[in-house]
Structures are given as structure tokens and as C-alpha cells.
Amino acid sequence: MNDTLIRAITKDAGILMSAASTANLVERARNIHRTLPLATAALGRTLTAAAIMGDQLKFGGSVTVQVRGDGPLGAITAVGESDGFVRGYLQNPACDLPLRADGKLDVGGGVGRGYLMVIKDIGVKEPVTGTVALVNGEIAEDLTRYFAESEQLPSACALGVLVDTDQSVKQAGGYLVQLMPGVTETEIDRLESNIAKAGAMTSMLERGLTLPEIVHTVLDGFEVELFDERPIGYRCGCSREKVVRALISLGRNELQRIIEEEEQTELTCQFCDKAYQFSRDDLREVLASATRD
Numbered sequence: 116m117n118d119t120l121i122r123a124i125t126k127d128a129g130i131l132m133s134a135a136s137t138a139n140l141v142e143r144a145r146n147i148h149r150t151l152p153l154a155t156a157a158l159g160r161t162l163t164a165a166a167i168m169g170d171q172l173k174f175g176g177s178v179t180v181q182v183r184g185d186g187p188l189g190a191i192t193a194v195g196e197s198d199g200f201v202r203g204y205l206q207n208p209a210c211d212l213p214l215r216a217d218g219k220l221d222v223g224g225g226v227g228r229g230y231l232m233v234i235k236d237i238g239v240k241e242p243v244t245g246t247v248a249l250v251n252g253e254i255a256e257d258l259t260r261y262f263a264e265s266e267q268l269p270s271a272c273a274l275g276v277l278v279d280t281d282q283s284v285k286q287a288g289g290y291l292v293q294l295m296p297g298v299t300e301t302e303i304d305r306l307e308s309n310i311a312k313a314g315a316m317t318s319m320l321e322r323g324l325t326l327p328e329i330v331h332t333v334l335d336g337f338e339v340e341l342f343d344e345r346p347i348g349y350r351c352g353c354s355r356e357k358v359v360r361a362l363i364s365l366g367r368n369e370l371q372r373i374i375e376e377e378e379q380t381e382l383t384c385q386f387c388d389k390a391y392q393f394s395r396d397d398l399r400e401v402l403a404s405a406t407r408d
Contacts, residue, residue, distance in 0.1 A: 119344040120170055120199050121326045125337040128302045129295030132334060133170060134326045135288055137163045140201060140349040141276055142284040147349075147388050150208040152278040154188060156220045158208075159276035160254040161193040162201045163289040166347050169195025172237060179234040184252050186227025187212070194386075199347035202386040220278070226252030231261055255289070262293065269294040271310055275317035286320040290333060302337075309335045351387035358382050358391045362398070363405045370402045 120135040141159035144150070150158060161180055168178045174197050182191040189206025212221045228249060235243040245265030250256040255274040262270040274289035292306065313319060313332045324332065327341055361382070362370060373380055380393040393401070 118347050119326060120166060120347045121330065121344045122170070122342045123330045123334065124340050124342075125334060126340055127338040129298050130302070130306065130334065130337065131293045131295065132290060132330055133167045134290040134329050134333075135163055135166050135170075135199075135347060136320060136326060137166060137289070137347070138284050138287040138320075140166070140347065141287040143349040144203060145282075145284060147386075148204060148208045150205075151211050152282055153212055153220050153222065153225050154205055154208045154210050155278055155282070155284060156276040157182075157188050157191055157222045157225055157254070158193070158203055158205050159284065159287050160222065160274040160289070161191050161205075162195075162203045162349070163274050163276075163287060164254065164258055164272070164291075165193035165195030165203065166199050166201045167195075167289060167291050168233070169197055169201065170199040170345075170347070172197040172235065174198075176235065176237045178236070179232075180258075181232040181234070182226060182229070182249070182252075182254065182257070183232065184227035184229035184249055186225045186229075186252065188225040188227075191226070192385075196350075199345060200350040201347070202349060202351045204385045222254065223252035226254075228252070231257045233261055233265065258291075269298075271306070273310075273316045275315050275320075277317040277321065286317045288316050288320050290316060290329065292333060305336050306334070309333050351384060351389070353384040353387060353389060355391055358384075359401055359404075362393070362401050367402065367405060370398060370405065374398045374402065 118137050118139045123132045145155045165180045176197045178195045180193045187210045191205040193203035195201045212224050215221045230248050232246045247261045247264050250260050255272040258272045259270050262268045271292040277286040279285040319329050381390050383390045
């Protein structure tokens, strides 16, 4: 089954919801970065959030979600485009910790204390940035705080990655529910009760629920309008041309130093692990091009 994302709105209350199944893209990220289960879960949750948040933007926009804690996982970065496709990486893919007392992966312990930053590029001169302190490093609760504090938008976020016994991704996905002004306390109570009854996102996926069924489970008792499901996935837009621009951005002095010291230079994309090779002559051409420009 392909990864997909669906949006919904309640006709009788101001509630918006997006839900995504992301097992394939998280598995792709696991294979690229060779993550152990804890890192797979942390990166997978962040990628899922970026897919949902990117899909909310106008065409051509992008959102970067950065989780920067002092735990052994290190910084986590995920970029979501307006079509729902994502890419990401984390500092320590080999991080491993004992399971929590409840038998679950200790993502919060791996992330530690720190902050979450969201950077939205919506086509204006400067990106819009919001930063909040981490609640517990479990990603979903941290994003809930972000929406409440930075966007003044009451929200409920669920993110999950279920890792199989062979360390592959068995299930992954998430949802984001957002309340518009005018939602009543009675409607909020009903929504909170529904979320508690629904259980974890990966549990619903494991039971075979489709995204429309998950939406109706979370929004039970509301009149729901569903929009078309759309495909999402993992996609890196790196290219040799972009790497050349990155080299040029180093400046003439640094490029000259590399030329003098290195016979062969290899640059690796953080998002897809693709390696780009540059000989000394290649770098001389890059330097000449930078000088002409």
C-alpha cells in the first residue's frame, strides 16, 4: 500500500483534520540513513509531521521541522513540501536506548531537553519561524505546544512508528486535529473522548483501519466532509548543480584551500546519502565559474 494523506473538515463544527499513513517513506528513510529502531521512530515521527504540515501550505511552499534536544539522538530535521513529499535526517542514526517501562521505544529519552523549531517558507522575503521548548521530546506533544504557542491554534497531534522484529517499519502515520474559533466546550469534550477511545495511530493502522476510517473514528459524532486522498512519499531534490552552488557559497579562499589540499573531494547529501565526487580539476572549474560570476 502506498503512503497517502487525507484532509477533512467538520460541517457542524470548526474542526480541521489531516491524517497520513507513512510506513513506506519512513522505511525509505531507515534504509538511507541505516537507523536503529529508536532513531527510526524519532525520525519517522518528524517526517510524518512535516508531511502533514507541508500539505497545509500553498503550492510551492515548504516547512522545516527541527527537533534540537540534548539527548543522544542529536538534532532531527525534516522538510515537507506543499505536495506532501518529505526528506530528513538526524545526527545519530545508531542511537539505541533501553525500552521504557511500558515496553515502548524511549523517543523522549533519546531527544532529551531542548527546543522545537518550525520554519515555513511561503514565498515571502523571509521565512516564518516559530520556536518552543520541548514538552517531553516525544514529538507529537511538542508540536501541540508549537501550534498553541506560536500559531495560537488549539490542536491535537498523534504520531507513531511501529518497528518490526527485523527492525523494518511495520506501521507509521499520524494525524493533526485543529480547532477553529467558535468550537464549543461540548464539542471539545466529544473530540477529547473520541481521541482517548481511538488509541494510538499505529494501533489503528495495525487493525487495518483506512485513513477515512481513522478520520471518522477521531471525529465520531461530527458531520465530516472528506477530501481526496493524495500520494505522499520520501523525495530528495539534491543534484550536482545544487552541490556546486553550495561549494561556491564557501567562498574563493576556502575553495582554493580545498584545491591545494585535496586530490579528490566527496560531498554527501544529508537527506539521501548520495555522494558527489569532485576532482581537483572539477574544483578549479567551480572556482573559475565563481570568479566569473
